[in-house]
Amino acid sequence: MTPCGPVGYGQTLPPNLQPVKPAAFKYHRPGSVAEALAMKAAAEDARFLAGGQSLVPMMSLRLAAPSDLIDLNTVEELAGISHSASHVRIGAMTRQVDLVNDEALRRQIPALNAIVDSVGHPGTRTRGTIGGSLCHADPSAELPALLLAVDAEVVIASSDGQTRTVPVRDFFGGYFETTIGPNEVLTEIRVPVASRRMGFHEVTLRSDEFAIAGAIASAHLDTSGTLDSLRVVAFALSDRPQRLPEVETSVMNAAGHPDSLRAAAQLTEQLVSPTDEPHLSANYRRQLSVVVVRRALEGALPTTLTTTEPATTDESR
Amino acid sequence: MSTHSDDPRRIPRAEDDGLLDGSRTFIDDLEPRGTLHLAMVRSPVAHARILSVDTADALSMPGVHAVLTGDDIARHSAPTPIGWNHIPGQRQSGSLAMATDKARYVGHIIAAVVADDRAAAEDAAEAVDIGYDVLPAVMNIDQARKADAPLIHDSWPDNVLAIEEHSSGEGRDALRSASAVVDLDLRIGRAFGCPLETRGVIADWGLASKRAGQRSGSVGRLVVDLNSQSPNRVREMLAEVLDISISDILIRVPAIGGGFGSKANYYGEEIITAIASKVCGRPIKYIEDRSESFVATSHAREAQMSVSIGADDNGTVIAFRNDVVGVMGGEVSSVGMGPVWVSTRAGIGSYVVPHADITTTGVMTNRTPFGSFRGWGSPIANFGIERAIDALAEELAVDPVELRLQNMVRPEQMPFPNGLGWRLDSGDYPEALRRARASVTEAGWFEEAEAARADGRFVGVGFANFVEATGVGNSRKMGALPMEQGGFDEAVVRMDSTGTVQVFTGQTAMGQGIETTLAQVCARALGASIDDVRVLFGDTDSCPYTGYGTGGCRTAPVAGSSVMLASQDLRNQVLDVASSLLDVPATQLTVADSKVSVNASSDSEAKSVSFADIGMAAYRKLNHLPEHHSPTLHARAVWDPIDRTIGYGSIVVMVDVCADTGIAKVLRFHAVDDCGYVVNPAIVDGQVMGAFVQVLGSSLMEEMRYDDGGNPVTTSFKDYLVPLAADVPTMSIDHMETLPPDVPSGSKGVGEAGTIAAMSAIAQAVENALPGGYGWIRSLPLRPEQLLARINRAANSEVTR
Amino acid sequence: MNNRADTHRVALTVNGRPIEVNVETRKTLADALREQCGLTGTKLGCEQGSCGACTVIHDGQQIRSCLMFAVQAEGADVWTIEGLSHRADDGQPSEAPLPKLPELACAFKRNHGLQCGFCTPGMLIAGAALGHGAENGLDDEQIRDGLSGNICRCTGYQGIVQSIAETFSTDTEVDR
């Protein structure tokens, strides 16, 4: 995937560009994944168009100027959610709004409503897709972090007819970069079925804006209600969503005892690597990282682990 | 505390229907047949000498009609004048609408491409090749004032635009005799109006102008559609720089999607678009895009202040000084240093200060030019004096509200010359503050804040006062300054043969509801039913001249007065005709609801004629028209303000600072405002609330930022954070209605009221919420990081204790 | 660049009427609606997807018309403020989505929910879509959060929030 700068969030436009209309391009409407891959391979500098909620503004600003757009919106096989005993399979072109409309998925991912509510706006979630979010690889985005927290894997199809399955942790290549190849397309996301408790918290400088610090915690409890495993992911604090094994171990060692969360969260400060900006220092974001991880842990881990009340999520600022 | 919900003056707005169904026309909705589109090529560097501009590649691209460079602009136009040039010694840049020698800020226009559509123009804009010799960027006051600082304007001796000092009494020397003196350095960040609709212009000079270059004869007529708050000023400016007569220019103003002062300035884009039309012989359309708006529309507010306040043992303020330095841009905007300069007049706000001394300095930097934004320099001045009083309260260990009450101008002192050139004309300033305090006390704000603090949260309440200079005049006095701009307003009111009334005004509508407000003024003065009154504006051919334009809060006091006077004149004409139709002396007639009736007390039983009858008698069936009355019903009045009229009030906010993040949120807002007679409470409240929210933004989240190299880093709505619905509290407004003595309409302006004291009140509320007393917030927008550090320090010291 | 210019014929339904337009691929749906359909009620405040002024209804859901290319609208059912703002008895086709939008527009007028009106078409559509999806009514916080994608620079939002609350309150009938 072509690396690209983000729109907004402290980024300057490239020199002498203040445009508003995209450069010209050729448009293609494939009917299948295979056709989409073939079209892409045949073009000079093509990009796939998913929900377009990030790519279209980048094209309007001419931060991206592909020669060809291959519109995945016409590929029906890419959309939809299906459930099996072991996995939830989410088509890459499933709209963000449709994630929360799926009741079974909501049960699988208790923090889903709060997380999806924080993605873009109501008017972008109707078009924006889960695969698009993943491939955009914005380090401050919630969905990539969520998929890392639930240990999802992604299915990638290639123009040679092969598919490969990659754990989400190996999918991101850095700031707005993924490890997907030029002749590949993301087709599906697989979320393992599990009984989770989740917590989510992010900090934004305005009621609704890109996160400047965020965390998602996902805890598995066994049938007796004892903490079985824990995954904690920080986002907007490094060049990609980042799992925090040290924090997880610390909480696990204390068997998820509520008193252990604060100290465990404190470890985050040393694990993340936020950028330093004049109005927003790295040091401040480190402080926030502790706050968001603590809040996410508190959301995921009930005060008494043996109770069975529904998990709480916290989306406040 | 919501007021006026059943007030009969709260009528629905005339402008709403066409906005609610999307049928009203804004500038980008217009496109004359044959229109070509313009895209600007803007400087990507903050400061550079322009070595070359190569347009050959761009010109050869499909759909491209012309590429204009600085040379073309120099050939067709003169330098852009500075409108506010009354400040002694203010330097002139002599700059054209486009950069010729140097690029002086990122966004400075270097070339302009005309093509079939905007996309094609942008394609070609990328191909214009400009050679730069990049110079060191001068980005802040310190850099600009260094002895060896690079000069932004080569012909100036330094980077200072102007300095003005203004004092009263013994000035700053009086600080020596004060028993308590507090000094503080303050800073306000760069903000701008940021209307949701960007600027746009369509110029059509016809073919005549193109031919005029080749042979003599008429230059044709330049028709400009423009979303400007000041069409007459743009018309005069274009006439001057294009060297044509004013009457050969027609400016039409469509619906405007918000202005807030940023569209009161005039800009080079207007000149360039007109020249492009001349060169191409076609209508040319330019719409500023959102990214451009952050570098091309005037910035505002950014200033540093060095303040001292001195009081006697009893806390009575004796002396105040403020040295204000405004951070100007690379070019001088149409208002020059005006917005900063106004601090010299507004500097002491609502208070009695016998000895005051204010200096204002404009320092040029390689940033976007500095211009107007709602409140002009008043929010800057307000932050200086209100912060000083908070710091003084801390020093004297007294309540900041009490200290204010003690020092505010009292009603019996009115009219009160503030010593710095403003006459505070009317009102009860301390009562506004007492009333605000009483309202929020009754509403339980203090208990709520205390309870929250007991809960470990950081919640506080803050107060601030403001004065708002509105309806600037008098025109003769303004003319005595080296200034070619009056403050008067002309209105024409006509009734047609169906009895419908048209009000023609030189004001323009940009959301502030003048179609409704002026119709209400006319209906009231004339006795018409509101449904029979139409307000027309935005066409310099048919609407009256208003030199000042729509800004400085003048619609209700100045335009309102001229409309009222003309409507009263028309009412007399209507009475005259009715008297003849009814054969009853005018003294026995009453005008109401578009009808003239014989007074009930007189003998003749309830006879009446409608406005339609009267209109018919004056225009079409004239046999009953009195001999002395010439046909038609037409009145004209000019109101030239005797002086400014000063609105005032107090605002209160409740703020919560998050203990985890240091991010502040405004929970509540209440204002007591006195803008004289309130024509329409819904509209007035809307003005106050909207204005407050803009400054809530610039206090907490909005700031135009640059990196050290002079690149703006806030060029989208994702970086320049204007408040969203969830950032805004529920607001309430309480009105006092003191009628100003010298304003016929009885109204003062109100458009800036919500902006002026907002920064000061928010700062005080945050201090009230956090430990550490008053007066330590010195810079806005607040940085969450700093507030968090203070919270953590306090927590640590509590632990050690 | 222009050598890559690519034009498509697109058939779609706009405000209940089937139309066909020729569009250059780089034109957004907003461009096509405004320039080719003459429906200028859809406003452009940013063309970067960050203000909500261009909100329209696309296949029954609110979208930002600046974030979709017109060529993608093949076969789509699109509604703009012009088609949504009139009541059925005003000649609005009865199949129009968001049947309470005209009522919301009246509330905007009553509550001073607009000043310049530039955000208003988008605000009405986003507000009506928000209310439409909320069977149990909306509290102040839900409304404010639900408007997170729509900027209004004039009003301070109070009249907008109040209008949505009044229009979609479930206890209106009980109260009155």
Ligand code: FES
């Ligand atoms: S114009 Fe589409 S979101 Fe602003």
Ligand code: FES
């Ligand atoms: S009314 Fe002007 S932007 Fe909302």
